[in-house]
Amino acid sequence: MSETGDLLSTLPPDLSEVEVGALLAQHYGLRGVLKRLTSERDLNLRLEDDQRRYVVKFANCAEPRGVTDFQTAALVHLEGKGLPVPQVVRTGSGATEVETPAGLMRVLTYLEGMPLHLAPKTAAQRAGMGEMAARISHGLQWLDHPGADHVLQWDIRQASSLRPHLPHVPDDLRALCTATLDHFDAEVFPRLAACRWQVVHNDLNPHNVLVDEADPDRISGVLDFGDMVRTALVCDLGVAASYQVDPDKPLESLVEFTANYHRILPLTEQELRLVADLTMARMLTTISITSWRAAKYPNNAPYILRNFPLARAGLLALSALHRDAVSKALLRACPME
Incomplete structure (x- = not known):
């Protein structure tokens, strides 16, 4: 284990x-x-x-x-x-x-502030999250530590280890989660080795981010560095983006978030082409691990499943888009230097 x-x-x-x-x-x-x-x-x-x-x-x-x-x-x-x-x-x-x-x-x-998950969602807040995710990753550049290379199930590149948890995923999601994992193993994981690697936060979910109560569009705090790991930099973008995708406008929201990240910490073309798949892989990770843990610890299920609804809606929305169309939109919004 x-x-x-x-x-x-x-x-x-x-x-x-x-x-x-x-x-x-x-x-x-x-x-x-x-x-x-x-x-x-x-x-x-x-x-x-x-x-x-x-x-x-x-x-x-x-x-x-x-x-x-x-x-x-x-x-x-x-x-x-x-x-x-x-x-x-x-x-x-x-x-x-x-x-x-x-x-x-x-x-x-x-740190004082309102938890992001309690704040109203806006495009300006999403843009701020993109910028903050990039600033945190930029700040962690050059950090080297013996503990950085530990195996972490929440690290997107470990997604293959989720297969034993798929039986716990609700029936109506299991086929989609299996297909997403199959695509990750065949098309995404082999391309990560050629990307930039560094220590990343790896858990910018709405419960780990604070906003200013007087101005909820302003990100005022980032918490919980307990899931840090050295992995592909773009995996961390996928983690943060998975919580910023609006199921009603998945392409627009993913592009907005990524473009603001790119403005602070420019991405390569190869990384941009992986953004959508890695975002879906994080949604799959959230669904799989929380479904397994909720079954194992039913008394704590409401807390364990707190991010499940957003991951479910996001995965369904992104999976309905054509991958090539998403990549083209991201490349248009994030010009190379």
């Missing part, structure tokens, strides 16, 4: 608020009110003291130490780059992480 498979099958750490509070006071000198946050695989809490808020994270015991350290290293790497991402809070001795019996503990600054 992949690291992600172990993680998704292992319950998060279990500590009481009193125990967490004692660790915070001991290592960080922080005290305040703690509130548990929803998470699939880690234990996350919000700490609020008299002056500011923090996020307290305890890594899943199934997550290798190198992967957790990779996430911390990425946030440190992004410091000073003008990006709206959490900052790593140091302990009293200057450490970025603390080893505890319950798992590796980290404290991050808390």
Whole structure:
């Protein structure tokens, strides 16, 4: 089983608020009110003291130490780059992480804003998401870490490993998901090796992005670097785009998003020709993994399936388009330098 498979099958750490509070006071000198946050695989809490808020994270015991350290290293790497991402809070001795019996503990600054999934959707917001996705990828360029090459089931290039999960996909979607995966294996995966590779965020879904409450078109925060991996750069674009496709106008919305990404971080012709297929592959990934996990953990199904409806609608909409027509539209909207 992949690291992600172990993680998704292992319950998060279990500590009481009193125990967490004692660790915070001991290592960080922080005290305040703690509130548990929803998470699939880690234990996350919000700490609020008299002056500011923090996020307290305890890594899943199934997550290798190198992967957790990779996430911390990425946030440190992004410091000073003008990006709206959490900052790593140091302990009293200057450490970025603390080893505890319950798992590796980290404290991050808390970003204020409205979760993107609660905000009204607009073309301007979609354009802002395209730009932000490119800025995050640009900021992560040159990051090198031993944990970057771990096997992650949410990495689009690992889509072939999803076949065992297809029986859990609803009957009316299974044939489409199978056909999408067949096309990926035959036509998409072999072309990824020739693309640019780097560390990417890999999870710009609407629950990991914040917008300004007064101006929901402005992206104010990017959260959760837990799915980072080194992969083809354009795979990350496919991830972010999969949540920005409007099922009522799939071609227009995909082109808008990609063109704004391209304006910040120019894509090659080869990468542009892969955008639609990789976007569909991410939708397939979301549908397959969440269907499997919802069957395995029915009590947590509403949370697990939170992105399922959007992925379903998007995959149905994009699959109705002719691939060549989509590629031509993307190439017209994204001129080469």
